[in-house]
Structures are given as structure tokens and as C-alpha cells.
Amino acid sequence: MRAMKRILIVATGGTIASLPQGGGLSPALSGEELAAFVPQLDDLCELSIVQPMNIDSTNMRPMDWLRIASMIEGAYDDFDGFVVLHGTDTMAYTSAALSYLVRGSRKPIVLTGSQQPMSNPFTDAKLNLYQSVLYACDDGSRDVSVAFNGSVIAGTRAHKQRTLSFNAFTSVNYPPLAVIRSERIIRQGGGASDCAAVGGDRRAAGDCLAVGRGERAAATDGNATAADVPARRPDFYHELDERVIVLKLTPELRPSIFDLLRRDYDAVVLETFGIGGIPEYDGNAYQRAIYGWVASGRTLVITTQVPEEGLDLGVYEVGRAYADHPGILRADDMTTEALVAKTMWALGQTRDQDEVARLFYAPVNHDRTLG
Amino acid sequence: MRAMKRILIVATGGTIASLPQGGGLSPALSGEELAAFVPQLDDLCELSIVQPMNIDSTNMRPMDWLRIASMIEGAYDDFDGFVVLHGTDTMAYTSAALSYLVRGSRKPIVLTGSQQPMSNPFTDAKLNLYQSVLYACDDGSRDVSVAFNGSVIAGTRAHKQRTLSFNAFTSVNYPPLAVIRSERIIRQGGGASDCAAVGGDRRAAGDCLAVGRGERAAATDGNATAADVPARRPDFYHELDERVIVLKLTPELRPSIFDLLRRDYDAVVLETFGIGGIPEYDGNAYQRAIYGWVASGRTLVITTQVPEEGLDLGVYEVGRAYADHPGILRADDMTTEALVAKTMWALGQTRDQDEVARLFYAPVNHDRTLG
Numbered sequence: 001m002r003a004m005k006r007i008l009i010v011a012t013g014g015t016i017a018s019l020p021q022g023g024g025l026s027p028a029l030s031g032e033e034l035a036a037f038v039p040q041l042d043d044l045c046e047l048s049i050v051q052p053m054n055i056d057s058t059n060m061r062p063m064d065w066l067r068i069a070s071m072i073e074g075a076y077d078d079f080d081g082f083v084v085l086h087g088t089d090t091m092a093y094t095s096a097a098l099s100y101l102v103r104g105s106r107k108p109i110v111l112t113g114s115q116q117p118m119s120n121p122f123t124d125a126k127l128n129l130y131q132s133v134l135y136a137c138d139d140g141s142r143d144v145s146v147a148f149n150g151s152v153i154a155g156t157r158a159h160k161q162r163t164l165s166f167n168a169f170t171s172v173n174y175p176p177l178a179v180i181r182s183e184r185i186i187r188q189g190g191g192a193s194d195c196a197a198v199g200g201d202r203r204a205a206g207d208c209l210a211v212g213r214g215e216r217a218a219a220t221d222g223n224a225t226a227a228d229v230p231a232r233r234p235d236f237y238h239e240l241d242e243r244v245i246v247l248k249l250t251p252e253l254r255p256s257i258f259d260l261l262r263r264d265y266d267a268v269v270l271e272t273f274g275i276g277g278i279p280e281y282d283g284n285a286y287q288r289a290i291y292g293w294v295a296s297g298r299t300l301v302i303t304t305q306v307p308e309e310g311l312d313l314g315v316y317e318v319g320r321a322y323a324d325h326p327g328i329l330r331a332d333d334m335t336t337e338a339l340v341a342k343t344m345w346a347l348g349q350t351r352d353q354d355e356v357a358r359l360f361y362a363p364v365n366h367d368r369t370l371g
Numbered sequence: 372m373r374a375m376k377r378i379l380i381v382a383t384g385g386t387i388a389s390l391p392q393g394g395g396l397s398p399a400l401s402g403e404e405l406a407a408f409v410p411q412l413d414d415l416c417e418l419s420i421v422q423p424m425n426i427d428s429t430n431m432r433p434m435d436w437l438r439i440a441s442m443i444e445g446a447y448d449d450f451d452g453f454v455v456l457h458g459t460d461t462m463a464y465t466s467a468a469l470s471y472l473v474r475g476s477r478k479p480i481v482l483t484g485s486q487q488p489m490s491n492p493f494t495d496a497k498l499n500l501y502q503s504v505l506y507a508c509d510d511g512s513r514d515v516s517v518a519f520n521g522s523v524i525a526g527t528r529a530h531k532q533r534t535l536s537f538n539a540f541t542s543v544n545y546p547p548l549a550v551i552r553s554e555r556i557i558r559q560g561g562g563a564s565d566c567a568a569v570g571g572d573r574r575a576a577g578d579c580l581a582v583g584r585g586e587r588a589a590a591t592d593g594n595a596t597a598a599d600v601p602a603r604r605p606d607f608y609h610e611l612d613e614r615v616i617v618l619k620l621t622p623e624l625r626p627s628i629f630d631l632l633r634r635d636y637d638a639v640v641l642e643t644f645g646i647g648g649i650p651e652y653d654g655n656a657y658q659r660a661i662y663g664w665v666a667s668g669r670t671l672v673i674t675t676q677v678p679e680e681g682l683d684l685g686v687y688e689v690g691r692a693y694a695d696h697p698g699i700l701r702a703d704d705m706t707t708e709a710l711v712a713k714t715m716w717a718l719g720q721t722r723d724q725d726e727v728a729r730l731f732y733a734p735v736n737h738d739r740t741l742g
Contacts (some may be wrong), residue, residue: 024688056687058648061623090646092623140742163646163680242623248642250711251464252432260631270617274460275534277429307678309534315393315425340621 005045005080005137009035013054013172014087016114016125027054027087029118029212031100034053035083037118045137047077056114057094058089060346064143069101072109075237079207081108081136085129087350088160088168089112091146097240099144099365100345105234108141111155112148124149124166129179136187138185145177152178152185154365156338158281159307170292173310173333174366239348241266244340248305250271255282265352267299269331269339276304276311276319289320291293294327299347299356301339310334327353329360334368375453376416376508379692380406381439385423385458387485387496394698398425400489405456408489409497416508418449418618428458428465428484433715435517436465440472443480444607452479452507459484459531461540462517466526467709467722468611469601470515470736471716476605479512482526483519486537495520495537507735509556514549514736523549523556527709527738530678532733544681544704545737612637612718615711619676620644626653627662637718640702642708647675658692670718670727672710674702681705698724700731705739713738 011017011031017034019028031049041047052067072082086094095111102109112132114125132147144155146169153171161170171177175361178187243266247257261268270290272278276285302322304311310333313323331339346359363369382402390399402420412418419663423438443453457654458464466482473480475610478665483497503518515526524542532541549558590740613638618628625656632639641661649657665671673681673693681704684694693699717730 012448016686023689024691026688056648058644058687059650059652061650065622086452087645089648103518161647161678161679163675163677163682165680180512192473199378234451244621245624245628246619246621248617248619248707250615250617250674251461252434253616254635257616258637260634263631264625264627273429274458274531277427279430279432280427281430304534306534307532309530309536311534315395317390317392317397317430320394336619 002215003189006078007045007083007133007136008072008075008079009047009049009083009085009133010071011049011051011054011085012057012068012087013058014057014085014091014113015116016087016112016118016129017054018056018117019119025117029100030054031085034118034125034129038129041133044130044133045080047133050075053088057090060087060090060094062097064236065097065101065341066240068094069236070238072098072099072102073082073221076107076233079107079114081141082110083129083132083136084109084111086111086113086117088148090333092158092160092337093341095144095146095158096335096341096367097345099155099338100341101237101240102144103235103237103364104282105144106142106232106233108136109148109155110136110141110152111144112168115164115168134183135178135180135185139311140185141146141251142188147180150180151176152180152367156342157332157335159337160336163223173308174369198220199238235353237345237349240344241347242344243267244269244343244347245335246271248342250277255285258289258293262293262296263297263299267338267343268293269301269343271303271304271305271336272311272319274304274306274316276302276313277316278302278319278322284321290322290328291325294307294325294353295355297351298327298328298352300327301329301331301343301360303334303336303339329357338367377445377449378416378418378452378454378504378507379419379450380418380504381720382420382422382425382456382457382471383428383435383439383458385428385456385462386487387456387458387483387489387500388425389427390490391486394547396488398427401425402456403711405489405496405500409500411501412504413521415501415504416451417665418504421446426458428461429455429517430463431458431615433468436468436472436712437609437611437638438673439465440469440607441609443469443473447478447604450478452512453481454500454503454507455480456593457482457484459486459519463529463540463706464712466515466517466529466705467712467738468527470709470738472611472714473515474606474608474735475603476515477513477603479507479509480506480515480517480526481512482517486535486539495509502566505554506549506551506556509605511556511558518551521551522547523551525737527713527736528706530708543706544679545732545740559693565722586659592631608617608716608720610719611715613715614638615640615718617642617707617711620649626656629727631666633664633669636669638672638714639664640672640674640714642674642676643690644678645675647684647693648687649672649673649690649693654662661699662696665724668722668724669698670700670714670724671698672700672702672714672731674705674707674710700728703739709738715734
């Protein structure tokens with residue numbers, strides 16, 4: 001008989017763990033208590049549970065991302081997969097951050113949570129927890145993803161789209177990795193994808209290469225579990241630069257904003273109009289402000305406030321001046337959540353603008369497809 | 372025979388008017404040239420065309436909103452409807468702004484544009500222009516709306532969702548007013564809605580009341596055109612406070628941002644997490660910063676970065692402290708574009724916080740349904 005997979009649940013709080021308190025819902029249940037609500041998990045795997053924090057994900061911050069990543073790093077060799085229980089509000093930021101902090105993991109790291117607390121009679125928490133563990137146990141799963149409401153989304157492509165409904169998350173500018181119908185995981189083409197070596201190499205089609213069933217089967221053949229066939233360890237990172245701010249262009253927003261932000265920020269993620277428009281009025285004051293910002297050694301990431309279909313600075317005259325300027329990074333079709341995390345990660349590794357650009361443009365966990 | 376409706380086209384530039392230039396696409400065609408591409412318009416109405424500007428909508432700013440509103444005000448009695456040709460990138464901001472600057476118009480003010488220039492052989496411009504004029508000619512149409520790709524959206528509910536596809540706009544948290552299939556305008560229930568008196572009054576269900584066909588028919592019976600049966604004029608406004616900035620909360624964004632913004636801004640529209648979460652870490656530093664901001668007489672509008680289903684500050688402990696604090700405005704289910712325009716408009720009329728709140732919470736052109 002094949003040994004059961006060993007899964008580590010990293011419980012961090014969030015709605016899934018919340019109970020009504022005096023001032024509204026707040027996290028209360030432990031990871032053990034949550035798992036006890038879903039006894040069906042016992043048939044899937046051997047579960048272990050750790051609880052590095054028990055917080056509303058509104059309060060989740062980069063130092064917490066590092067703690068979660070570090071906990072996964074410490075336990076990596078002892079488990080076959082990881083399920084992170086997390087509030088929905090910042091789950092997309094955390095799933096993106098973990099994608100950069102734990103690069104190229106052959107073992108799945110699955111984030112989930114719920115729109116209603118586990119204790120609510122109509123909760124979505126039980127199914128989300130069950131399906132996340134199911135996905136974490138599957139041989140075809142790897143890297144960081146969000147499993148929610150029967151859909152599995154690459155960790156860099158999740159976006160919270162709805163504040164109330166169970167289908168809270170969408171997969172932005174990239175197809176979902178899988179759908180889960182009850183106990184069945186359905187992937188496009190029926191196969192899996194295998195992450196290639198990460199680091200300096202960059203492939204136009206993304207950082208993952210498809211492998212045949214034979215190769216994958218060889219790595220997990222027979223009764224083997226992770227402990228028997230050591231997987232190549234991912235690259236773990238331990239530094240982030242938190243001084244990153246998102247700025248949404250609005251009509252008449254003054255270019256002087258870049259002066260104001262110099263004190264406290266190393267990078268601005270600028271959500272421009274449409275496919276990449278930045279105003280030219282007032283003697284091209286924006287261009288001067290932006291060129292000045294990057295000339296000071298700071299970073300500017302240009303993206304769009306339009307949710308779908310991404311950025312192209314080459315189409316309109318108003319975007320051209322920024323398309324090829326040194327120190328300016330193009331977001332292409334990345335999400336704002338991934339841009340914040342990737343910029344924090346890249347600036348955490350180096351302050352050299354060319355090296356930041358190299359790290360930024362290297363695709364990670366399906367985060368960008370254009371450019 | 373019934374006289375033809377008289378429609379004023381206000382051409383402002385945008386992709387619809389663009390031609391390839393040296394540095395990319397930029398506006399070139401005049402309103403007359405655009406109309407000449409769609410000779411079918413001659414069967415619909417008597418067209419007049421004015422051209423207050425010919426710019427990429429990236430460069431459209433509050434002073435331009437005021438010019439467009441002023442042009443409509445000057446021509447209001449001479450026309451039955453207005454079609455504003457506009458770039459898509461900031462169209463949702465302009466349609467929201469016009470909703471506040473021209474309140475309660477019984478004559479339709481319809482914005483449209485295109486994703487591909489009029490001169491492109493596969494353009495969406497011809498159909499969008501034709502259907503916009505068709506909608507502006509219909510007796511059931513009124514107030515400010517965006518007509519695009521066969522869908523008509525309240526001017527306060529439009530959001531540019533896609534940078535490339537023809538279905539560029541979505542109607543956020545509110546059903547589309549109508550769909551247009553070829554030459555047929557399909558409204559829910561087959562009827563129209565009639566805007567009630569605007570100004571101080573506020574109704575929970577919105578600011579529009581349904582009227583029977585009889586009442587509407589009486590106003591436009593027989594051969595009557597606008598010149599014969601003078602419609603009650605809308606309320607026109609002429610002041611905006613441009614010192615409004617949108618700030619997106621991201622993990623670890625420092626509360627000191629409110630100090631930085633004091634110099635140049637009177638209002639912040641804060642895109643919080645989820646249903647209304649603001650971090651509590653660092654000794655509740657955000658709460659102190661936000662209370663200080665509004666105590667200085669400035670305005671804070673709390674909204675969410677989650678696109679659908681709106682805000683509710685009462686659900687989670689992390690939101691409660693802001694739900695009922697004087698000087699803090701709740702966005703409920705309004706769009707960020709409408710919030711920017713409505714805040715600029717309200718602060719343009721008064722600096723009294725209570726009066727700002729009264730103007731802000733009064734529903735205008737279907738802009739909010741919760742709260």
C-alpha cells in the first residue's frame with residue numbers, strides 16, 4: 001500500500017478561523033480546531049499543523065510573509081505539500097510574495113481561506129480546506145497557488161474580485177491552473193507542468209516547461225514519498241524592501257506627488273490609464289517628475305488601472321516616452337499584487353538598477369506572459 | 372410627420388479620432404470627419420457638431436470636464452440630446468464627473484468612443500457612434516451614460532475593464548441601463564426611468580423614480596421636440612476641487628503617507644482591503660493618522676480595492692473604528708472613478724464637513740445603492 005502524503009497546514013488566521021467577538025468578526029479558532037471541522041481530511045493524508053500567527057489578513061505584512069516562507073523552508077524536506085490558511089483580503093499579496101520567496105518549488109504550496117467562517121452553517125470553509133488539501137496531495141501540483149471555490153489559480157495571478165460571494169478570486173490575465181469538481185482535479189490537457197531551473201535563465205514562454213508523464217512518474221513512482229526521493233529544494237529568499245507604494249493616476253493628480261514620496265519610498269508602482277497613458281499637460285511635468293525619480297536611483301513600475309489585458313507602452317504617443325527609459329520597468333500583464341511583491345523582492349536582493357530589471361523581468365510562477 | 376430629434380455631438384478626441392503619427396496614435400480627425408464615416412446617422416437625427424478640444428483622454432482633466440459641461444449648458448435648450456466622443460482611458464472619470472456637473476438631465480448625455488480608430492478597417496467606432504446617437508434620440512433616455520459595444524451603462528457605474536477588446540467597459544455593482552442590439556434598445560421591463568427633482572432630497576432607492584408610459588408620453592407627445600416642450604433644466608455646477616488623490620492600501624504601506632499628502636491634497640480616497648479592512652499594527656498607527664487627517668478639516672473616503680460587491684465597515688473588527696467617525700465618508704458600492712469625481716464636486720461646493728457628507732451621500736445618477 002502506498003504511504004499517505006504528508007501535508008503541513010500553516011494556519012495564520014483570517015475569516016476561516018473567525019468567530020463573532022465584541023467588535024465584529026476576528027480570528028479565534030486554531031488550525032487544529034479548523035481541521036477537526038473536516039474529518040474527511042483523514043482519508044486524504046497525514047496532516048500536521050503549525051500556527052505562526054492568528055490574525056486578520058488585513059494585518060498581514062511583509063515580515064509575516066517572511067515568517068511563513070521560513071516555516072516552509074524549515075519543514076520542506078519533511079512534507080509533500082503545504083496548505084496555508086489565510087484571510088482573503090490580502091491573500092493575493094501573500095500568494096504572490098510566497099511565489100518570489102520560495103521559487104521553483106516542486107512541492108505544492110496552496111493558499112486557501114473562506115468568505116464565511118468555518119463555524120457558519122453555510123460556510124465555504126469546509127470545501128475550500130478539503131479541496132486545498134486534495135490539490136496539495138496531487139502529484140501534478142507544485143509551486144504556489146490559491147485554491148478557492150473549486151478553482152486553482154497561480155499564486156501570482158490571483159485577485160480578490162468580490163467582497164461577499166464565494167467566488168471571491170479571479171485569475172487575472174492567465175487561465176486557472178485547474179478546476180476541482182468535488183474530488184476530481186481537472187487540468188488543461190490532463191497533464192501537469194514541471195518548473196524548470198530558476199535563477200538567471202529566462203524563457204519567453206514562462207519559467208515552466210511541460211514534461212511528459214513518464215518523467216514525472218519516474219520521480220514519484222511506486223510507494224515513494226518526498227522523504228524517499230528528495231526533491232530539488234527551491235530557492236528560498238529572506239530579504240524584502242518594504243518601501244514600495246502603489247499610486248493610481250487620476251485626472252489632475254499633480255506630478256509633485258513624486259517629490260512627496262521621496263522621503264519614504266524606494267519604488268512606485270504607477271497605475272496609469274488604459275494601455276499605458278501618462279498625462280503630458282503642464283509642459284510634460286509628469287515626464288520630468290518620473291525621469292527625476294528614477295535618476296535618483298529609485299524604481300518606477302508602470303502598470304495600468306485597467307484590470308484585464310495588460311499594458312503596452314508602444315501604442316499611443318502618450319506612452320512612448322516611458323517605454324524604453326532606463327530605470328522604468330514595464331508591468332506588462334502582471335497583477336498589481338504581484339508587482340508589489342516582486343518589486344519588494346527584487347529590491348530586497350539588490351539596489352543595482354540593471355540587476356533589479358533582470359530580476360523583475362524574469363518570469364516567476366506564470367506571473368507575466370507579455371514583453 | 373414628427374420632426375427629427377436634434378443631437379449635438381461634442382467631439383473631444385480620443386482613439387476614435389486618432390491616426391497613426393510619428394510617435395504612435397494621436398487624435399487627428401475632427402468631429403465632422405468622424406460623422407462622415409457613418410452616413411447612416413443622417414436617417415436618425417439632425418446632427419450638429421462642436422469640438423472643444425481634440426486630445427488623448429489621458430490628458431483630459433477637471434478643467435476639461437467643466438468646459439464640456441459648460442458647452443452642454445449653453446446648448447441645452449437647443450438640442451434633444453448630446454453625444455460626447457471621448458477616449459476610453461478616462462471616459463469613466465468624465466462620465467462620472469458630468470453626472471455631478473449636470474445633475475438630473477431629462478435629456479440624454481451619452482459618452483462613447485472606440486478601442487480602434489475610426490479609420491481602422493475593423494474598427495468598433497462606427498457602431499459605437501451610431502448606437503450612441505440612436506440612444507440619444509430615444510425618448511426613454513436621460514441623464515449621463517456610456518454607450519459602448521452594445522451596452523449602455525450609467526455614467527457613475529462605468530469602469531474600463533479591458534485594454535484591448537471591444538467590450539472595454541463594465542457596469543460596476545449596477546445593472547446596465549440597456550443593451551442595444553443593432554437598432555433596438557432593450558431596457559429592463561421595457562420602460563424608462565424618470566429622474567426626480569434633485570438637490571437636497573435623498574431617497575433610499577436612488578434618485579430616480581419610475582414613471583408610467585403615459586406621463587412620459589405626455590411630455591414628448593406628437594410632433595413635440597425639446598424646443599416645443601421645454602424640459603426642466605438640470606442643475607449645472609461650475610466648481611471642482613482638484614486636490615483629491617487615490618491611495619491603495621498595500622501590506623506595510625506606512626501611515627506616514629497621510630503626513631506626506633497634507634501639503635497638496637484636501638481629500639484621500641483610500642482603497643482598503645476587502646470589505647473595508649485597515650491595518651491595526653504598530654499601535655494602531657493608521658487610526659491615529661486617519662483621525663488626524665480628518666481632524667485637520669480634510670476628507671477621507673473609504674472604499675475597497677476589490678472591484679465587485681462594495682464596502683461594509685461593520686463586518687470585521689478591523690473596520691469598525693472607521694464606520695461612524697465624523698469626517699470619514701463610506702464609499703459603499705461606488706466606483707473609484709465616481710468617488711474621485713463626486714469628492715471633487717462636493718468639495719467644490721462647500722468646505723463644511725457636514726455639508727460635504729450630505730452632498731456625498733445623496734445618490735446621483737445611480738451612483739450608490741448601499742448604505
